[in-house]
Amino acid sequence: MLLYRLFAVMMPHRWYRILRVRGGASYTCAPGKRLTGEIDVNLRQFWTQLLDPSAGTVTQTFSLADRGRTPVVEEQGPTLLADAKLRAEGVVTHIDNLLAAAPDGAKAMEKAGDLSSRLDENVARLKSLFRMPENKDLIIRDLQIATQPPTRAVVCFMEGLADKTIINDHIMQALMLLAHLDHHVDGHGEHGPTTFSIETVMQRLLPGHQVSEKYDMAAISEGLLGGDSILLFEGQQTAVAVETKGFPLRSVSEPKTEQAIQGPKDGFVEGFRVNVALVRRRLKDPRVVTEVLKVGRLSNNYVALMYIDGITSPKLIAEVRRRVEGLKVDVISGSGMLEQYIEDSPFSIFPGMLTTERPDRTAAYLSEGHVALLMDNSPYAIIAPVTFWSLLQTAEDYYLRFPFGPFLRYIRVAAFLLTVLVPAMYVAVVNYHQEMIPTELMLFIASSRELVPLPTVVEVIAMDLSFELIREAGTRIPSVIGPTIGLVASLVLGQAAVEAKVISPLVILIIAITGLASFAIPNYLAGFGVRALRFFLLATALVLGFYGLAAGVFLILIYMAGLRSFGVPYLAPVAPAMGRSADATGRPPLFNMEMRPAYVHPLDKRRQEDVVRTWDPAAPKPPDKKGGRS
Amino acid sequence: MLRKLTGLVVALALALGVLPLAGCWDRSELEERAFVLALGLDRGKGTVLEVTMMIALPKAMAGGDKGGGGGGGGGGDKPYFLTTVQAPTIGSAVSLVNAAINRRVSLLHMKALFMGESLARESGMYTMDGFTRFRQARQSIMYVVTKGRAADFLKGMDPKIETDPQRFIEQLAYNSRYTGMLPAASQIHTFVTTVSTGYIEPVTYYAALKEEGGDEDATAGLRKEVGWEAGELPRTGGPNIEMLGAAAFRGERMVGVLTGGEIRMILMMQDRFNQGFFAIPDPRQPELFVSAELHRGRPFRLELDLGGDKPRLRGLITLEAELLATQGQRDYTAPHLQAELESAITRELESRIRETIRKTQGMKADVIGFGYQAVRQFPTVRAWEAYNWPDKYADADVEITVRVVMRRAGIRLRPPKMRD
């Protein structure tokens, strides 16, 4: 049975055609679908399928449970009924409106929604949709618009989400008080007071910067929940939405996780409009596009998809859009969650998309041809696609001069290697390859270990785990004493352990180096992957010394080489060698980086002229351009 | 998907989990091993070897411990101890020692192999296969022949300036770079390579413990400068270990001892001589000496004529001299006297070289390496082996000329005025 399971996992999905569901029903599925339930292998069909892949399929039966829908519970009855009633009313009204508008043509039919022309009916439906009077958040304000004759209207907005000043000053004041100042000129050149029409309201009476017409309840509720104010008029089947967003927002401050000493210090906040603005300030080009998508049935969270039309590959944009729009979930509350839903390999150790808190980094990636996802209520931008080398880069590398920017990168690469390899190498050398240690050091270690009761690997693991413990404790402690605790704890712990002869001093040194090196890795998510790798390599080195260590490193390498992030190999541009981008581990002088990285497949490959510093007498002569770009 | 993977993962985990469960076969902690720093070989009773092992004591080596306060662990000052066993092979010796020590004996950190002279002359390095085959022994182990028994040498060894014997051993050979009184390299690797290829006969370090007293006969050769054998140096006090000169081998057997002066000449002819202090008898006043530091000049040039029944070799050594000291009033910084000094140095060196070569020819051992030059004249290995250079060398007609140019004279011009 186990053997069959092994087979089953390695077989391609097409062969699931000949598998049987326990309980008698044959089950087939189109290629690529996932199976639920137990599986059996029908050997006869297996071989027929093997020899003749075009063997026919069998009919399919399924139950609701297979489709992932949970059956209805009794308590949900009344709610479902009320919702259904509302929807039914809406549908009926919609049909009525459509029939009424049909003679007027397609344009009129588009405008036919499910609002009735009676204001009270609309308001009643709105109230029941929003569960008033239990729900105290929706505010409904009656008013009269000062046209001739005065029209009854209603302003609705959500308490807390809408800016009340704007509503008072620019909606209510404008409509109630200032509308009667307006005149219209009729065909005879006579002035007279304004009569009411939606168009008049939108064009002449309502000083809101974004106004739009809404035709059905769904749009109205979406607008309300977004912070808009909705105006419903007596006798009109159209509602007007005015943008009055005014919810409390954190002000732009320093990014918490990515610091740059020499560079801008603004970071993203929780409102995606502000974030998009921060990015747009750095890319003042009309080709920068922000598409707004919504995710989550319950959360309806906005996700801004930013890219540069003309540079970003359209396939990439389409793929990202497809993945985000295809999500049918209840709540996605943060970019971390969104990332997990749309990643290529959610079980991989390393992140497949980059999260950054800095707008300058986001803008840089956008200009290279990546796509950025900015989610509302989340102070992070998600960049796709990403390669492994981006995890070791910071924005600061670009702001520093030539040898020093790349130098920092080399340090980080070295830090990565150190933090992953050092504990494993120590264990391998001390336990298996004792001839590698210089004799004096070896004798010193032997003498300090004579009193220690634990084997080397237990020492290393114990110290590593306690280091992780200290780190986690330091994060969770209230921020006032957080950093101090970390320092004190590690010092005291280490010293006490050595004094008590539980740990030998060299192990403390090893673990300290490892821990410090792990802090040098800029990406927070990669840090977790690194820790996992470290323990894995420690285990392999424990069993077979350098042989095991080499095997573990090779396995990790193959694993990383096979990862893809939105179709881009994870280890590009180093492997496979792609183009002239030397920007992975080192960084050539900025004026030499003329091409965009090829692994993103940008439409416009060149980002700089060949010779930029033309004023410099030491710079090479620019090549002769005989028309067109190279 | 996760459910299917679980089965696979469990299967793989069980399969690979066998490894750590069955035990890590080679894993050992450092404190479970007893590391041998040096090995001494002598002829034991009958045809059996007498093996002396110098085993390190880690605690004493580390200079006491923090937890122990002053004055390291139990007993002795020495950070090692010696143990001697009689065994037919080194492997059996290790087994026997393991019967007395709770830690597993390991040769991984062995630095030097000391062989008694009698064993070296009698059977030579007939165990060299073991040192190149056994994985614990490295080919970079130093090979030293001791005057007398190796066991006595190791027992009596008292470096004084170092407490750490392995450091002492490691650095013993480094001085040759500056004094030129030791062969260029004496490791198992060089030994085995030279023996198997046969272009040159091997030389090894030769060490001895200073004998107390008994240096009356040494007065006869007091003018020998450094031409002493190890163990006979005219000195008292200080560490009792003397290592200079070399033991000359023919094949794997030792055939003679070279003095410090002879090995310097040999190094000059091998182009490995860097610099050294020389005391030349003053040409006009034979009772006094002129001290000069000689450096290597141009590379050694050799012309070989293998035509006749005896090989004819003509060589030229070029050296540069720096005047260090004169004893007396003669001003050797003056140009015409410079030439005199140069020719004096030349004469002295040429006579020393002639003696050295005669000695090696007497031992029938081409330790100098003329064979490397001779082989150029043969197209194939078979022709070379047919010629049989080692035997032909004993009758060769060798003439080496030396040319010395005095370059500098220190930081003084004429010698100080003396009132004698």
Add this chain to the structure above:
Amino acid sequence: MKREEGHIDQVQGVMLVFAVLSAKLFAHYPALLIEGAGPAAWQAALVMTLTAMLIFLPSAALARRFPGKGLAEISESVAGPWLGPLLTLAVTAWLFTSLALGVRLLAETYIGTMLPQTPPSALIMVLLFCVAYASYRGLEPLSRAAQLIFPLIVLVVVLVMIFSMPRANSARLLPVAGFGLPATLGTGLYCAGMGAEAILALAIGYAFRSGKALQNSVLLGIALFGLFMTVMAAVLVSLFGAPEAAQLPFPMFNMSRLISLGRFLQRVEAITVMFWFFAWVVRLSALFHGTVVSLAGALQLPYYRPLIFPLAVLTMACSLLPEDFLSTMDLDSGVLRPIGLLVLALPLVLLGLAVIRRKGGPAHAA
């Protein structure tokens, strides 16, 4: 399906072929050359390179004639539905034997030098797990990993050679003609079988974008390998002298044991050993993948992945067949290499058949 495998470009192809061949540098093959040709081993290495490149030419012509196809497809289309798979099976069997012997060699190498008490099956199991996982991931990740590691391995080899130079004496390379010209030529020709694994490139021929890419990859790979073998032979002879160097089953290991720069850079052979493992595991993964793919093609299976696990188990069993290390070495050098020359003759046969039966595009189509 093989079409899912993706493509490798010329650089990766060179790297892969070079990886497969040059792992031999770390094993006893230089000793073979030195034993046959004495101090003139480097000349024998040159002869070997040229011969191997020559022998590979029919395969290159075959690849150019059938661009984008692997050995299984070519032999099936050229030699018919019965003979074709049989020929492919022959090549597969040879690749498999080379793989099994290689696995055993590597395990024995480690046991002999670094881990004396570990049973071979433990090392082999771990090794085969790595190899099978690499093959499972596919050819592209494998070649990318090779691209990443191999420059490091080359660097390490070069550094080891440089750092052990102080002990080298170029006079040991004399007499120049070694044992004489006939011996040199004979050794070179005999050892040309060392380059026989290049047929692996033909087995995974579908991954190359054009026949020319395949041809260039392999020829460059063999040339690079030959260059390194020449240098390695010369360095070994000048370090150890011809009689000793011929007796070294693990030349790189002994070479790195000699390194001692000052008092600091000593005892680095364990690190060399780690890179040794990388070189060998890439080679064995490529061999394994070639075997699996050819087998799947010969049996006309649409997928190769189900064969990975059984083949891994089979490899482990076969690698434990030889009784001891010495017989493994003898099998490898005495039996496998001459048969390798025959195996390279197989593409010649296929090429002949293709020309006769007028199959495939003209030679310059790619």
